[in-house]
Amino acid sequence: MLYAILCYHSEDLVGSWSREEDEAVMGKLAAVEQKLTREGRLGPVARLMPTTAATTLRKGREPHLVVDGPFAETKEQLLGFFIIDCVSLEQAIESAKDLAQANNTGGAYEIRPVALFRPGGSPT
């Protein structure tokens, strides 16, 4: 079953990493991703730009409202996600723990089963 691992963290904190620190974290994550790839379990992975680059369309009323920024101001922001194929929740949690080893500076991974997945055409 596919699980989404949604990465939440303070983007101020992540944004203040030096280039070396950032590359170190990405390097450790890449190692985990490679292991998952070898196991045939890695789906799409995305790192999002900061919420300052986001725009939100609010559909609550007509006309729809387009505003700058993320849909809500939160203490931790959604920074990216992994889609991983797992046989059980236990395995999903294990994979999330592996990923968490790359970056022990706080934040959270939300682990949520995917109900419907369409890979779509390849974007890049």
Next chain:
Amino acid sequence: MTDIAWIDAALTSARPQAVAALLRYFRDLDAAEEAFQDACLRALKTWPQNGPPRDPAAWLIMVGRNVAIDSVRRRSKQEPLPPDELLSDLDDAESALAERLDSADYRDDLLRLMFVCCHPELPATQQIAVALRIVSGLSVKQIARAFLVSESAMEQRITRAKRLIAKAGVPFETPGAPERAQRFAAVAAMIYLIFNEGYSATGDAAELRAQLCDEAIRLARLLLRLFQSEPEIMGLTALLLLQHARAGARFAADGSIVLLEDQDRSLWNRSLISEGLALVDKAVRHRRPGPYQVQAAIAALHSRAARAADTDWAEIDLLYDTLERLQPSPVVTLNRSVATAKVRGPAAALAMIEPLAPKLSGYFHFFGVKGAYLRQLNRVEEARTAFNQAIALANTAAEAAHIRMHLDSLNKERARRETQAPAGFGR
């Protein structure tokens, strides 16, 4: 990352908002900084044991405030407050309180903190130094190294600046819209100054100074996150990102300058460019043009060109036309002339800059650019004169070396022409 390293990162990233809130509470910059320092010391003691709080800034503000309350209570012999270990993670009641007290004011707190550093009587160098110390939390040693001065000289500079700020007083009322706009302008200018200190450094200082570019971007992003729908702040952030993206291509191995048109674009940082372009797209939707947005749009056009030859100079020229109207200055016109030269030729560009001569008589780039146009028009001796004037005004070894390269190539050309036998002399 080790425990201490991550705590250090959390303290650094929480600093601007924490010090800003404490400044509003204490109404005194020194008191705010001291309270923050104390709170940090306590964090270093208790966070490793109790784990990090979910909201480091709120924790630091609460503890920073308590430090001051505590010392007052101790002096008046009241019961001391509970130890900070119990505050390691604010539970519902306390965090709700922190939320109510602070989140509404965070934005203006930060703007105020940055704004007090922009005191108009402070020379630019002091504004930057005090902002880097107070807002960014760089150590005096780090700042001194970045500006190539001694630690004690920098310490003095910062102390003098803080004294001036204390005398001027801190504005505490919540700013109305026109005041906020004025503060944005001052703060944006200061952030851009910090960036330029980093960007214009060459040689050995370059790597140290690159940190200043990163810090300026961090401050701009922080301001933008708090004021999500301000197009000029989007423009400022975009401009910094797009310029900094070129850092890897701006200097040759020997430290000499590589001009934009000669840069190896594969060395440009694509993710910084993407983020910059995304912000330009967002800003444009507001239809409230401003100088930073226009400058960012110009930088964006350079970034979008796969090769220098693909640059849309006509569009850049138009954007400079807008910039001249929004922010007229001889330097803007000088910069525009580069685009004009590409679109309408060097004669038109020369005609554009000649009236600027009296205002730019001490400006290195004026003579560099003038020499280039004269050379393109084959007015070689006049070009040589201009290049010599440029060298005399060069600020750095790299600038002088760059002009010398032009002069050398002028001389080579003259030598080549002189050795070519003119037609009709035999051969």
